[in-house]
Amino acid sequence: MVVGDIATGTDVLVIGAGPGGYVAAIRAGQLDLDVTIVEKDAYGGTCLNYGCIPSKALISATDVAHNAANAEDMGIHADPAVDMQGMVAWKDGVVNQLTGGVEKLMKANGVNLMQGTAEFAGENTVRVAHGGEGQGSESIEFDSCIIATGSRPFQIPGFEFDGEHVLSSRDALALDEIPEKLVVVGAGYIGMELSTVFAKLGTEVTIVEMLDDALPGYEPDVARVVKKKAEELGIEFHFGEAAKEWRKEADGMTVVTENKDGETSEFKADKTLVAVGRQPVSDTLNLEAVGLEPDEKGFLQTDDQCRTDVGHIYAIGDVAGEPMLAHKASKEGHVAAEVIAGEPSTLDYQAIPAAVFTDPEIGTVGMTQDEAKDAGFEPAVGKFPFMASGRALSTGHSDGFVRVVADEESGFILGGQIVGAEASELIAELALAIEMGATIEDLTATIHTHPTLAEAVMEAAANARGEAIHTLNR
Amino acid sequence: MVFEFKLPDVGEGLTEAEIVSWLVSEGDTVTEDMPVAEAETDKAVVEIPSPVNGTVREILAEAGEMVPVGNVIITFNVEGEDEPPVEAETETEEAEAEEPVEAEKAASNGESSAKGGRVFAAPSARRLARELGVDITTVVGSGPSGRVTDQDVRTAAEGGDDGAQAAEPEPEVESEPAPETTESTAGGSQAVSMQKVDREKTLAAPATRTLAKELDVDLNAVPEVEKREGQSFVTPEAVREYAEAQTAAKEADVAAIAETSKEDERVPYRGIRRTIGKQMERSKYTAPHVTHHDEIDVTDLVAMRADLKEEAESRGVKLSYMPFVMKAIVAGLKEFPYMNSMLDEEAEEIVLKKDYNIGVAVATDAGLMVPVVKGVDQKGMLQVSQEMNDLVEKARDRSIARSDMQGGTFTITNFGAIGGEYATPIINFPEVAILGLGAIKEKPRVVDGDVVPRHIMTISLSIDHRIIDGAVAAQFANTVKNYLENPALLLLE
Numbered sequence: 019m020v021v022g023d024i025a026t027g028t029d030v031l032v033i034g035a036g037p038g039g040y041v042a043a044i045r046a047g048q049l050d051l052d053v054t055i056v057e058k059d060a061y062g063g064t065c066l067n068y069g070c071i072p073s074k075a076l077i078s079a080t081d082v083a084h085n086a087a088n089a090e091d092m093g094i095h096a097d098p099a100v101d102m103q104g105m106v107a108w109k110d111g112v113v114n115q116l117t118g119g120v121e122k123l124m125k126a127n128g129v130n131l132m133q134g135t136a137e138f139a140g141e142n143t144v145r146v147a148h149g150g151e152g153q154g155s156e157s158i159e160f161d162s163c164i165i166a167t168g169s170r171p172f173q174i175p176g177f178e179f180d181g182e183h184v185l186s187s188r189d190a191l192a193l194d195e196i197p198e199k200l201v202v203v204g205a206g207y208i209g210m211e212l213s214t215v216f217a218k219l220g221t222e223v224t225i226v227e228m229l230d231d232a233l234p235g236y237e238p239d240v241a242r243v244v245k246k247k248a249e250e251l252g253i254e255f256h257f258g259e260a261a262k263e264w265r266k267e268a269d270g271m272t273v274v275t276e277n278k279d280g281e282t283s284e285f286k287a288d289k290t291l292v293a294v295g296r297q298p299v300s301d302t303l304n305l306e307a308v309g310l311e312p313d314e315k316g317f318l319q320t321d322d323q324c325r326t327d328v329g330h331i332y333a334i335g336d337v338a339g340e341p342m343l344a345h346k347a348s349k350e351g352h353v354a355a356e357v358i359a360g361e362p363s364t365l366d367y368q369a370i371p372a373a374v375f376t377d378p379e380i381g382t383v384g385m386t387q388d389e390a391k392d393a394g395f396e397p398a399v400g401k402f403p404f405m406a407s408g409r410a411l412s413t414g415h416s417d418g419f420v421r422v423v424a425d426e427e428s429g430f431i432l433g434g435q436i437v438g439a440e441a442s443e444l445i446a447e448l449a450l451a452i453e454m455g456a457t458i459e460d461l462t463a464t465i466h467t468h469p470t471l472a473e474a475v476m477e478a479a480a481n482a483r484g485e486a487i488h489t490l491n492r
Numbered sequence: 493m494v495f496e497f498k499l500p501d502v503g504e505g506l507t508e509a510e511i512v513s514w515l516v517s518e519g520d521t522v523t524e525d526m527p528v529a530e531a532e533t534d535k536a537v538v539e540i541p542s543p544v545n546g547t548v549r550e551i552l553a554e555a556g557e558m559v560p561v562g563n564v565i566i567t568f569n570v571e572g573e574d575e576p577p578v579e580a581e582t583e584t585e586e587a588e589a590e591e592p593v594e595a596e597k598a599a600s601n602g603e604s605s606a607k608g609g610r611v612f613a614a615p616s617a618r619r620l621a622r623e624l625g626v627d628i629t630t631v632v633g634s635g636p637s638g639r640v641t642d643q644d645v646r647t648a649a650e651g652g653d654d655g656a657q658a659a660e661p662e663p664e665v666e667s668e669p670a671p672e673t674t675e676s677t678a679g680g681s682q683a684v685s686m687q688k689v690d691r692e693k694t695l696a697a698p699a700t701r702t703l704a705k706e707l708d709v710d711l712n713a714v715p716e717v718e719k720r721e722g723q724s725f726v727t728p729e730a731v732r733e734y735a736e737a738q739t740a741a742k743e744a745d746v747a748a749i750a751e752t753s754k755e756d757e758r759v760p761y762r763g764i765r766r767t768i769g770k771q772m773e774r775s776k777y778t779a780p781h782v783t784h785h786d787e788i789d790v791t792d793l794v795a796m797r798a799d800l801k802e803e804a805e806s807r808g809v810k811l812s813y814m815p816f817v818m819k820a821i822v823a824g825l826k827e828f829p830y831m832n833s834m835l836d837e838e839a840e841e842i843v844l845k846k847d848y849n850i851g852v853a854v855a856t857d858a859g860l861m862v863p864v865v866k867g868v869d870q871k872g873m874l875q876v877s878q879e880m881n882d883l884v885e886k887a888r889d890r891s892i893a894r895s896d897m898q899g900g901t902f903t904i905t906n907f908g909a910i911g912g913e914y915a916t917p918i919i920n921f922p923e924v925a926i927l928g929l930g931a932i933k934e935k936p937r938v939v940d941g942d943v944v945p946r947h948i949m950t951i952s953l954s955i956d957h958r959i960i961d962g963a964v965a966a967q968f969a970n971t972v973k974n975y976l977e978n979p980a981l982l983l984l985e
């Protein structure tokens with residue numbers, strides 16, 4: 019032990035204060051455990067500081083401007099001026115309010131907060147290095163530990179993030195000037211969301227993607243709606259091209275890409291956003307000290323109670339595997355804390371919903387038609403286009419559709435895909451239906467407010483039974 | 493191809509049965525309808541026939557195992573192309589319309605409820621299952637389309653009485669008392685979770701918590717030492733004391749059980765025994781019983797039967813007193829139709845039965861069974877006699893069909909066959925009355941001022957006082973008595 023070290027004891031040590039870690043800490047506090055949380059950067063983690071919240075804040079703000087500027091159909095003529103610094107300041111205000119809230123909540127639940135970088139020093143000990151010269155370090159002894167260190171963006175060779183030319187999503191969300199030309203590497207959800215933001219702010223956006231389509235992982239008809247709208251916004255797609263290298267120019271940069279035949283193309287830009295995915299943060303924890311080894315992708319393997327191979331060590335959130343989503347991290351945080359407190363908790367959800375905040379939005383949950391088939395169901399599928407929704411038309415956003423996948427025999431809802439305005443909200447109804455074991459009939463028989471977008475969910479369910487009123491039945 | 497054979501519905505709405513024995517082994521050749529196993533249902537031992545021609549591929553249930561209806565118990569290799577496994581549901585002869593279908597549906601839904609990893613149950617029901625230690629994927633749902641409800645989970649937790657789970661009662665005595673509640677699925681280091689949580693929240697210093705963990709003590713179960721800020725607070729000493737007391741209690745329990753287990757034998761409460769028990773309990777606690785006692789001078793009947801006995805025998809029928817009693821009862825039932833009724837509780841109606849189907853309680857090795865002679869009013873004495881003798885025989889060797897024990901409207905129990913004057917028969921619910929017969933004995937009686945030996949039979953008539961009042965019971969008994977004291981009257985029936 020280093021001289022001057024103070025060894026503190028705690029029941030539960032949480033490493034990382036993202037939506038996984040802070041929820042675990044609060045829940046453990048509620049369950050009367052003595053909890054200490056260590057965060058090296060900012061409370062709220064990626065989600066609150068550099069991910070979900072700031073990106074959604076900017077998406078909403080740019081929507082306001084974009085919608086106002088594009089409302090001639092509604093008889094509105096406006097030419098909004100965007101003050102980027104003002105917008106970023108507002109976004110930062112939102113973030114600060116939330117991170118401050120998280121800090122207060124943790125304190126109110128008796129959680130000991132500690133700033134610093136944690137690293138295992140033994141099976142029941144971590145060493146926490148405090149940031150900055152002369153801040154020293156201290157040891158904490160714990161009974162149980164929850165690893166919630168999250169993830170960081172992947173770098174691709176030749177494109178090290180410099181915050182100036184090559185940007186990570188975090189850098190992009192902190193820009194206080196609107197770039198004129200932006201190359202985005204990667205057409206996954208983060209790339210698509212941020213491309214939409216900048217396109218709406220007037221940036222010329224070019225997306226280069228190694229694969230053949232945007233939004234891999236989503237069904238083609240869902241992705242198509244989003245891609246079409248993106249193209250209408252002026253976003254240019256180049257599929258089958260991998261970013262290879264870049265050169266600095268007097269007025270920005272040139273990005274060189276290569277297709278699989280080895281042919282290269284060049285794109286001029288002010289800046290390049292690299293959004294090719296994220297990797298778990300498991301390499302900086304000195305895991306050998308507790309005898310844990312991540313898998314080849316860096317994820318920590320856990321059971322349905324979030325336990326790693328070492329019984330008293332738990333892992334949650336992005337570091338514990340796909341899908342890397344904030345709500346999945348929070349759920350796991352909940353479960354890990356309860357398991358440690360001796361409650362009969364386990365991860366037994368039936369489906370994890372996911373949302374993409376593109377224009378229009380995507381919301382999915384549960385099984386697709388093909389997945390239902392593979393799982394042995396005979397799927398009954400119902401669809402409802404927002405073109406047929408009174409509410410969608412009256413908002414001026416009628417792209418997309420709702421699809422409900424159910425089991426033909428029993429009527430149980432198995433999944434749903436929504437692409438369209440407010441899909442991120444609408445998907446919650448289907449998530450609840452799945453968890454509750456609700457049937458098509460349950461959805462159809464539930465009175466939905468008129469006129470709302472949610473009616474589309476009811477109509478899609480009715481369509482699965484050939485009983486839709488406002489659309490032709492399948 | 494492989495043919496999967498599911499345990500068919502072997503009884504009226506039955507949800508499980510015990511496989512008594514297997515009559516074939518893996519590799520055996522079977523032909524359709526050939527018996528492959530014996531299963532004991534609530535009512536009888538039945539043979540389960542093979543549904544196909546083929547060879548036995550795998551036997552999936554052990555003799556002695558309780559199996560829920562709808563579980564695959566055996567698979568066959570059947571000649572034919574390589575098709576996906578077929579499932580079979582053989583119908584038992586008199587499969588009743590509604591109930592078996594229900595049970596089967598529930599069972600198949602129960603299976604599909606875990607299809608593709610999906611369990612169709614609300615999160616609250618899933619949590620309850622965890623708390624009660626129930627594997628929810630094995631629970632048969634009774635909700636819409638087979639959705640698993642809280643109640644289904646509770647039923648399964650109570651031992652799968654309704655066939656929700658293939659719970660096999662342990663015949664041996666357990667060597668340790670079962671943990672009180674909520675054993676967490678964690679199954680790991682959290683001994684805390686083994687205990688019932690008495691308090692919601694307990695304050696203690698971290699060191700106390702560590703100690704409690706070491707000693708496997710649930711802080712919430714430790715008696716509070718003082719209150720702090722309105723919460724219970726405990727000290728390390730209290731934890732230690734509690735742990736010692738617990739250990740002592742546990743040892744005492746183990747010792748006590750080990751002690752008794754040397755002498756006591758434990759027999760599983762199931763099959764016919766359990767059915768009888770359930771049925772009796774239901775009857776006793778549903779129908780307020782009143783028992784009316786009387787004695788009947790059957791001297792003339794004894795003489796009459798003696799006369800007819802030989803004639804009957806020459807026609808191949810063993811004539812007992814029972815057919816006379818049955819006929820007398822039918823006469824009584826016709827006069828007092830409420831005695832031959834049933835209460836439809838749901839509809840709040842009393843159903844006056846127009847059939848006269850008389851059950852005869854028979855003591856068998858396996859327990860009480862009640863074969864039913866149907867349409868006693870329409871059959872001659874010899875036919876009634878013959879049918880009853882056959883049924884009793886079948887009940888004794890347990891080859892009786894379920895249908896022969898159903899549809900009764902009134903029951904007779906002959907406790908006198910073994911000994912005893914009076915008893916309190918329990919009504920064969922949902923019937924409303926039962927007549928118990930004592931032994932016929934010669935007893936001194938006063939006739940026309942003289943004491944003479946007479947043949948006396950005692951009777952005990954229990955009635956459901958919800959439907960029948962004591963006066964009616966007595967009048968009915970009088971009618972039966974009149975017929976049996978003057979058996980010639982039976983000729984008029």
Ligand SMILES: Cc1cc2nc3c(=O)[nH]c(=O)nc-3n(C[C@H](O)[C@H](O)[C@H](O)COP(=O)(O)OP(=O)(O)OC[C@H]3O[C@@H](n4cnc5c(N)ncnc54)[C@H](O)[C@@H]3O)c2cc1C
Binds near residue numbers: 056343
């Ligand atoms: C641009 C962007 C948009 C996103 N949008 C969405 C969205 O719309 N919806 C959604 O569900 N998800 C979204 N995500 C993903 C989401 O942010 C993550 O899934 C979520 O933050 C994971 O939570 P976590 O608790 O596992 O980890 P994180 O939020 O990454 O938190 C981990 C924390 O641990 C700290 N840490 C790491 N190592 C140490 C150490 N050794 N010692 C101390 N502290 C340490 C880090 O500083 C960090 O604060 C988005 C992500 C990005 C980048």
